[in-house]
Amino acid sequence: AQSVTQPDIHITVSEGASLELRCNYSYGATPYLFWYVQSPGQGLQLLLKYFSGDTLVQGIKGFEAEFKRSQSSFNLRKPSVHWSDAAEYFCAVDYGGSQGNLIFGKGTKLSVKP
Amino acid sequence: DAGVTQSPTHLIKTRGQQVTLRCSPKSGHDTVSWYQQALGQGPQFIFQYYEEEERQRGNFPDRFSGHQFPNYSSELNVNALLLGDSALYLCASSPDLAGAAYNEQFFGPGTRLTVL
Numbered sequence: 637a638q639s640v641t642q643p644d645i646h647i648t649v650s651e652g653a654s655l656e657l658r659c660n661y662s663y664g665a666t667p668y669l670f671w672y673v674q675s676p677g678q679g680l681q682l683l684l685k686y687f688s689g690d691t692l693v694q695g696i697k698g699f700e701a702e703f704k705r706s707q708s709s710f711n712l713r714k715p716s717v718h719w720s721d722a723a724e725y726f727c728a729v730d731y732g733g734s735q736g737n738l739i740f741g742k743g744t745k746l747s748v749k750p
Numbered sequence: 751d752a753g754v755t756q757s758p759t760h761l762i763k764t765r766g767q768q769v770t771l772r773c774s775p776k777s778g779h780d781t782v783s784w785y786q787q788a789l790g791q792g793p794q795f796i797f798q799y800y801e802e803e804e805r806q807r808g809n810f811p812d813r814f815s816g817h818q819f820p821n822y823s824s825e826l827n828v829n830a831l832l833l834g835d836s837a838l839y840l841c842a843s844s845p846d847l848a849g850a851a852y853n854e855q856f857f858g859p860g861t862r863l864t865v866l
Contacts, residue, residue: 640792668852672857677859678859679754679840679858679859679860680793680840680842680857681857682855682856685854687852726792726793728792730852737783737798737806737808738783738785738793738795738855739795740792740794742790742791742792743790743791743792
């Protein structure tokens, strides 16, 4: 079955430190890839997406992600974390461009130490 | 421009009851998708509505049904509620633009359903 794995349930980083959140998807045709952020009581906000082309994509709030086909990975990065980045982050894929049936990972909760 | 809105915000029901959740899509969007997010899990796709028809469906039982109205708003109905139906229900809307590489989904804040 198609799946998305986020190996880290909870990550704590110090403010100003760099961040990398991992995401792996099950092997298959290259899907459409997404990272969403969810703050408490909020819906999901799209950070960035990858469809094709340049494998390094830039998103909002200073986030970027790199698609690595050989590793079936789409890791999210940020050079310097701000306290306001504390939230839950979800990686999602859409196989075959179904444009609706997003498959989400279980999420990684990010805590930021002052 | 209002984004995706959902009502109610919170809801408490008992086992066996029925519930209806509502969603108004973002202006200009005609496609609505529903997701269930259990505690500690990522959202799971329930179904998608376009032109008042169910276009796609995830792995959910028939107790979960939906409807889309001519103004593109949508309802999610769940019958015979189970304890396991307790979750955050998210609605997402998107346009259906021919020729677009992808029609991005915009999510609402969700409805928190608690089944006792």
